[in-house]
Amino acid sequence: MPLLEIRNLKVEFATAKGPFKALDGVDYTVEAGEVLAIVGESGSGKSVAMLAVMGLLPDTATITADKMEFEGRDLRTLSAKERRKVIGKDISMIFQEPIASLNPCFTVGHQLEETLKAHTTLGRRERKARVIELMKAVGLPKPEERVSAFPHQMSGGQCQRVMIAMAIACAPKLLIADEPTTALDVTIQKQILDLLVKLQQDSGMGLIMITHDMGVVAETADRVIVQYKGNKMEEADVLSLFENPQHAYTRALLSALPENATGDRLPTVSDFVGAGGF
C-alpha cells in the first residue's frame, strides 16, 4: 500500500472574477521511504495540491478527488479530531519563509516544546531533553544556549533548521517540503537540502519536495512529477527525466539549468511556450 495515494485531485477557488481552476485532476503516489519531487514554475499548482492534502486551503477552495488516502485511510472523510492526529504528526510540512513561519513572540525552544506537547505524551523534562536532541539532529550549534533564542536572533538558515526540527519532532511518515530553500542564500540552500536528504535517509520517511528548481530535483528526488498550469505534464524516475525528457515543458525546464546554457542568456520557460504545444 502506498504511503500517500491521490487520484484526480481538483482544486477550484471562488474569486471576485469567478471560479479559478488551480488544479485540474492530478494523481500523486508516494511510497514509504521515497522522495517525490513536484516541479513546475510559479502558479503550476504545486503548493495548492499539498495544502489540499494538509487541509490548509481557505474556505474559498473547493477540493474534489476520486481518492485521497494516507496509509489506506481516507483523508476526505476524517473528522477534525482524527485529522489532527494525522496532520502535524504523521504528515508534516515545511514552508518557504522560515522566519515568517515561526512565532516572533516565543523562543524557538518553547515553540519546539509546544509541538511535542500537542502530539506526544512526553513529560516536561523529557520534552526539554527531546528539544535539545532535535536541535542537535538538525545541526543547530550550541543547542543548550539556542533554545532560549527568539527567531529574530537567528539567521534564515537557522530558522529553517528549527522549522525542520519541528516538522520531524514527531517522527512523521511523510514530510512535505514546499520550496524549503528558495528564501535562503545559495550556500545555505545546499546545506539545508543535504540535511533534508540525510534526515530522510536516516528515518526512512517519505519526502515530497516542491520546487521550481531542476537542480534541487537532481540533488534529492527518486521520482519527479512535472506540473504546468494545474496539470501533470510528465512523471518519471529522476534519471529518465534528465536523460530522456518526454515533454516539451520538461525540456524547457531542463534547458534553464545553468549547465545547459548555450548562449549568453539563459532561456526561460516562456521562450518555449507555444513552440512546444503546451
Ligand SMILES: Nc1ncnc2c1ncn2[C@@H]1O[C@H](COP(=O)(O)OP(=O)(O)OP(=O)(O)O)[C@@H](O)[C@H]1O
Ligand atoms: N487562496 C487562493 N485564491 C485564489 N487563487 C489561489 C489561491 N491560492 C493559490 N491560488 C492560485 O492557484 C494557482 C496555483 O498556486 P500555487 O501556489 O499552487 O502555485 P505553485 O506552483 O506552488 O507556485 P509558487 O511556487 O508560486 O507557490 C496560482 O495561479 C495561484 O494564484
